[in-house]
Amino acid sequence: MKLKGIKRSNLVLFDPFRSEVLKDLLLQDAEYFELNTRFSESESSLYVSPKSWVSFIWTLLFKTSSVPGFSLKHRVLLAYYSSILSASGASRVVSLYGATNRFFAALSKLHPRVKFDAFVTYQLHDRFLEDIKSSEAHFYVMGEFDKSQLLKVGIAEAKVSVIGSIHFNAFTRSSYFQKSAKQKYDLVLISQYQHFWEENTCTDIRRVAERIFTQMVDYLNTYLSSHEGLKLAVALRPQPTPEATELEKEYFKAHLNGSYSIEYVSNVPGEFTSYQTIMNSTAVVSHYSTIAFEALAVHKPVVFCQFYDYSAKFRIPSDLPFVIREPNYAQFESAISSVLSPKMNGEFDFDALSRRYNSLPGDEGMDELAKKLSR
Structure with a gap:
């Protein structure tokens, strides 16, 4: 486990796993901090700063208890992610493969002044909806089917944009498409x-x-x-x-x-x-x-x-x-x-x-x- 500092940044990329296409297509001119949420034996980091420790304790004791369906272990993890966002000073958080992650949805509730953008790269079937129905994020989805799924669980229409597949859009803009x-x-x-x-x-x-x-x-x-x-x-x-x-x-x-x-x-x-x-x-x-x-x-x-x-x-x-x-x-x-x-x-x-x-x-x-x- 490596200790890492928290970079001050207006933009945070939550769970950068397999997000190269998002970086190349939409974040090429942006500066951002990557919040890695996937821990492994070979590579894992703990993001810390004096401010984040204070935020972590405060969030764990007084804010995460209001989040339904989270065990103590998950509340600790949620408080940890929340403390990183607070310490980074982010005004916007984006995610690709973490878009339907329930931590991402919960963070959008804990940080109402921060804009959350969820880029969904797969079909939104019912198994995903329970975790994200309370999300305050703006969802970018592949098609009208996914939009209807979100509206079905109460996500406001103004918070859903149909943009197609991020990956396929990157392909159509590449030289490989014409070939x-x-x-x-x-x-x-x-x-x-x-x-x-x-x-x-x-x-x-x-x-x-x-x-x-x-x-x-x-x-x-x-x-x-x-x-x-x-x-x-x-x-x-x-x-x-x-x-x-x-x-x-x-x-x-x-x-x-x-x-x-x-x-x-x-x-x-x-x-x-x-x-x-x-x-x-x-x-x-x-x-x-x-x-x-x-x-x-x-x-x-x-x-x-x-x-x-x-x-x-x-x-x-x-x-x-x-x-x-x-x-x-x-x-x-x-x-x-x-x-x-x-x-x-x-x-x-x-x-x-x-x-x-x-x-x-x-x-x-x-x-x-x-x-x-x-x-």
């Missing part, structure tokens, strides 16, 4: 492979997801083996080492073992490789992935597979055209054949689906937002 128009693949499979060492921390719902994904991959193998001439791309997960990427490939080679054409696309940080692969493909196959919803913005049909009892936590909305809700190969085969049909783009209102799940506001809107955050 991605050529069709190279018939289908792209979004990998949700899980390493064996991740089993130790795997939740029950994640185990269901793993079971669904393997069934879906096996169905895809059957389809490709019986429909000649198709080319598949597999958009691999971000991996910490090349060896981990090779393990992921070995999993797919064991399940996708037909004689059809297949290409594995490694996830290269900063090059938007998964997005490029989607742009290069006719259609997308996914169990449940945010990037599959993002694909709707560029009119890519998506087959979602949501078998078994996964939908209790992450239900695919019923207005999406190709959702397989039970392990039935005939339904899977029909859906894949439909999305590969040349008539596909004329059969569905992809503009409406984009507005609902991943709007694209354009460069001007993002530039204005960047200016707002850098003030």
Whole structure:
């Protein structure tokens, strides 16, 4: 554990985990202090200052008791985060992956004079709403579906802005976007492979997801083996080492073992490789992935597979055209054949689906937002 001082800053980035795209797209002209909320054995820091100690004790004794649903341990952690914000002198706090964190929501109540901006980069299903329904933050969401979810739990409409996916917006503003128009693949499979060492921390719902994904991959193998001439791309997960990427490939080679054409696309940080692969493909196959919803913005049909009892936590909305809700190969085969049909783009209102799940506001809107955050 390292002791670190608290930087005075008008802007604090709460939980900077995987926030490079937010920094590059919206915070490039801003000065900010990063409040790391993820502790690990290899890297963790304790932020302290004389002022923060006083604020910590005061907040713990007199303010956190009014926050419902927090254990003593969580009240201590909340008081710690609150003391850092007080010591930093922040007037604005932003977060990407911490946007639906209940600590972020509670901090917005404890610091009413500070502006909180929550950038939500995934679909807001019911499991997230309980923790954020009392939040005072301004929410920036992907589409009208997420907005309706927030309004449903009482978040004021004035506190919700639809801006699309931060990640996808960054991609469309990059040079890689213009290079991605050529069709190279018939289908792209979004990998949700899980390493064996991740089993130790795997939740029950994640185990269901793993079971669904393997069934879906096996169905895809059957389809490709019986429909000649198709080319598949597999958009691999971000991996910490090349060896981990090779393990992921070995999993797919064991399940996708037909004689059809297949290409594995490694996830290269900063090059938007998964997005490029989607742009290069006719259609997308996914169990449940945010990037599959993002694909709707560029009119890519998506087959979602949501078998078994996964939908209790992450239900695919019923207005999406190709959702397989039970392990039935005939339904899977029909859906894949439909999305590969040349008539596909004329059969569905992809503009409406984009507005609902991943709007694209354009460069001007993002530039204005960047200016707002850098003030």
